[in-house]
Amino acid sequence: MLRSDARDNRDRVLEAARELFADRGLDVPMREIARRAQVGPATLYRRFATKQALIDAAFDAEMRACAALVRDGCADPDPWRGLCAIIQGATELNARSRGFVDALSSVPDGVSVPDHRRVLLRSVEGLCRRAIDAGALRPDFVLDDLVLMLLAARGLPVASLDARLAAAHRFAGLALEAFRATSEAGPLPPPARLIPAMLPSLDHTSATTSQSAERGR
Template sequence: MKHATTLRTPRRLRADAARNQQRIVEAARELFADRGLEITLDDVAERAGVGVGTVYRRFANKKELIAEVFEHSLGAFADTAEDSLRDPDPWHGLVQFVEYACRHLAVNRGFSEVILELDLDTDRFHGLRDRIKPAVAEIVARAREAGVLQPEIEPSDLFAMIHMVDGLAEFAKPINPEIWRRYMAITLNGIRADNVARQELPVRALTDDEVDQAKTAKAAPCAGRRR
């Protein structure tokens, strides 16, 4: 009986540790999406309902937690960039990539910051970064060579454009979380070649009252946020 008890205890502890790690990662995913990378490990512990020591036993620092939370998202981002290169239509491939990026960044503040900081010194990100940057460069080069993109557009412009759309999405999210679609279309219209059809604007503009509401929401303090 004593031998059986000895065998059962480690299995229970491993299961508890796995559940705690899952709770920590899910809590971090929610907080990063809502508040960005500025959150602390104390914030994560509070959201997960575990002691902060439990978080530090699983993740030595916030970089490790960021890598755990966003590795899959960055992998999907890299896959989408490479899939866009396989699209036989260079303009459609570019639009497909931009739409994917704008859609996912608009709903996840932390992911937006991770994409902006692709040089983040995390070993697990290096291989993904080395897939994303060349793929985006090729998306742009292929569209330029096909004559569907303004010849002055550079890969860095595409990243800047995506983050401009994301910034507007963050501003207007409390009022209209789909507004990013409008500004993505406006931005694509600004970089297309003359022989490419204009994108329709799928979402109406914000009214003056809605802009004021968005300003008020942005200025309001976020209760419980620690910096």
């Protein structure tokens, strides 16, 4: 168990990291986080040996919330409704913290993708296949499109949290209308393979969803 002073230092570091990551993304230097927390660099590295360890700890609540979103969405008997709930919730998490998507996809060189992230992607992939098979999700949708939407949402207004959340809700609604299967939908350009670039060990995730899309045509 940490001593009270060590626990206070850790709490200050995490609070500073959450604030800076939320405002500016994950490129904030560790020394700047230490200054914001009013601790020395040695104290910071004693608590968090690597930046990835700090990122994981700082975004623990968001990761748990994301996992709950995916679990609840996949449990919905209506796959389209479940997917809508996941997209709306993930877009809001993204609006609350600019570092959320980066944290979700962050994998240091030489480190395997954490199991919990792999499970999340596999679960969403399965839900998307169900929604395609139900005729609700457009058949040429690939999982990379969801990542693309979340990356695009990082450009939402940053003037205030309320403004970002309002924009996020509108953006999610527009994206869902683009994802919805309709008889009038025209073909999309080739998909951008984003998941292999971010999570190399999941390079067949999008292909699986794409194959389902081909069957749905």
